[in-house]
Structures are given as C-alpha cells and as structure tokens.
Amino acid sequence: MADAEPPLVLVGAGLASAIIAQRLSRLPAPGQIIILESASNPFGEHTWSFHHADVEQGDLAWLGPLIARQWTSQSVRFRNLERNLASGYASLTSGSVAEAIRQLSMVAVHPTTPVASLAPDHVTLADGTLLHASCVIDCRGYRATEAMVLGYQKFLGLEVELGQTHGLASPVIMDATVDQHDGYRFVYLLPLSQTRVLIEDTRYSDGPDLDDVALEQDILAYASARGWSAQRINRTERGVLPIALAHDFERFWSELPSDVPQAGMRAGLFHPTTGYSLPDAVRLANVIADRWPSNSSDLARAIRQHAAAQHRKQRFYRLLNRMLFLAAEPDRRHLVLERFYRLPTPLIERFYAGRTSASDMLRILIGKPPVPIHRALACLRETPIARNGLP
Secondary structure, three states, X not given: OOOOOOOEEEEOOOHHHHHHHHHHOOOOOOOOEEEEOOOOOOOOOOEEEEEHHHOOHHHHHHHHHHEEEEEOOEEXXXXXXXXXXOOOEEEEEHHHHHHHHHOOOOEEEXXXXXXXXXXXXXXXXXXXXXXXXXXXXXXXXXXXXOOEXXXXXXXXXXXXXXXXXXXXXXXXXXXXXXXXXXXXXXXXXXXXXXXXXEEEEEEEEOOOOOOHHHHHHHHHHHHHHOOOOEEEEEEEEEEEEEEEEEEOHHHHHHOOOOOOOEOHHHHOOOOOOOOOOHHHHHHHHHHHHHOOOOOHHHHHHHHHHHHHHHHHHOHHHHHHHHHHHHHOOHHHHHHHHHXXXXXXXXXXXXXXXXXXXXXXXXXXXXXXXXXXHHHXXXXXXXXXXXXXXXX
C-alpha cells in the first residue's frame, strides 16, 4: 500500500540479520522486514555453534527455532589432558536458519540482489532500483580494516557419512592431540547422527591462507586414524575468522557511516579469542529490540555505544590473543589452551560468554605461563600495536 510504513531493510543474509529478524519477530508489531543478499544462497553453507551459558535463558527461548541440534555436554582432548565439560552446547546450520526465517510472515528474503549503496532511509540496488526503508542495517559481514590487527582462525569442515557408528556422545570442541603445524591446530567434531559427523580441521594461524585440498586430506587421514571409513562427503564448509590482537576503536568506527547502523562482524562484534559471533549477535538484537521502532541515525548511535562498551570489556581477550600469537611459539600454542582447560568449568563458561571477571583474569594469568616471560611482557601494551601494526 502506498501509505504503508516502509520496511526495515537488512543488507546481507547471514547470522546477524537472521538473529535480528528472529528477535524482532517476537515483538507485538515488528513491521515488515526485508533481507537483501547478493549471493544466490541466503545464509550460505555454515554451522554456527554456541555454549548455552553464552546467552541468557530468556534468549534461548526465542533462539529455539534457529537451532538445529543441542547437547548437554562437550569435551576437549590434549596430549596430556582429556576432559568432559557438563556444559550445554547448540548449533545452528544454514538450513535451520533459512527454514526458521521462512516461517516468519513479516520477513521477505531476496537472494541475488546486490546492493550498490546504503543510506539511512533507502537502499540503492545494483540495477539502480531505489528501495525506501524505515531503517537500514548493514549486516554484510567482516570488512578489511587497518584499525584491527589480526590473527586468524581458519578451518575446513567436511560433513561425512561413515561406514560405522562414530561413538561420539557429544561434540569434541577441540582435539589437539593431532600434529601441530600452521599455528595451533585442532580438530572439531560435531556428531549429527550415529554415523554422520562434521569434522573440521582448524588452525589458529598468523595468515589467512587456506589450502582446501591439504586440509581435506588431513581430515580424511584423521578419520582413518580413528577407525572411521568415510563413505560419503555430504557437504563442505570453510571459513577464516578474525582473531583480534589489537583494535583501534575510534579509527575503526571513523571508517563507517555515522547514520547507518552496522551489525555483526561488520561492527566488530565478535569474541576476540574464539571468533564466535552468535553471543554478540544476540546481545545486539536485544539492543535493537529494546529501541524498536527506530530510525537509522538513532539506532546507529545506540549500536556504536554498545560496541564501545563491548570493546572495553574485551581488552583482556585481546591481551591473551597477543600472548598466544606473539609470545608463544606457533608449535607450542597448544600448551596455552591445555593449561586453560584445566581451570574450573564456570570460569571456562564465563570466558566463552565474554563475561570474564577480574578474579577469573587473575586465575588465568597466575602461575608460570607456557610462553617466554620477556615475550609476554612485550605484548602488554595494545595501543602501539593498534596504531603501528605488528612489530
């Protein structure tokens, strides 16, 4: 209708836009939402996981339709440590997200719709079409910037159908018993049925290059070493996540328009150490819902304030990242993680949730770290690295 309220336009069909749409759908009158995606497959080919403790119980309720699978525990494996953690774990898939969004009558997803430019009250498509909006939110994913000094978490995952049962009762979020190369390496295992498992070979590396062929060979060799025969590869997923070592917040946000809201990885809203973005996406969706309806300019200011608060809270994680990437030798980085996983379960849960307390920080740092002290001391100051890059 000509006099209808223009829609909220979310640019980019990824995790951030899906969670915003899902959260707003729980409001009494969210209005119409349009999600624009340049690719032909909205929400891509991904698995997004989180620990139950990462989000509040009330958030778990509205996240429910997006979740593909949940478990009551998880485990880690190192050469000198094997531990099961009684912490809930959940995974979303591109399929489960797409289906949940498809069920929302107020949401329309438009694939193969590239965007040329964004403004506070409209979006210009690549074909010149002008789409008016009550609010525009940029959810197009991480953007390269010199305002953030990075390491990388990169991975290749194969969803494999096995010729026998795998025997996994719950996810193995880190199996670091594998040979260490290209930084800190571990295998991530997500059981999807008795014979189907997602096997991801993950590296915490200094560079973003990903050799798909070599990693696929490593994954199949790992499966074989466990006595698993891969009958079929159902799908493949890959990713390179930013791990923030230093972040010049003011410079980062000066590169963005002040009157168009940013969301997700594009706003720098992710856990600096894990690269996980779902908990931050949930928190941001709540910020938006608390202010909805809103125009672009007001919402942009609110999101920047929220991001500033998160940036301050995450200083400690960036310090740990500098110690991991700059102080620890690449083939000894696994010792840092092995030491961490000897700590109490509630502390580990708070770490993943981004709610590490002052006493937690002391507990993590106390004792002899598995890195040279002189190299650890050189990592303490963030500002010089944020401004000048890596030494």
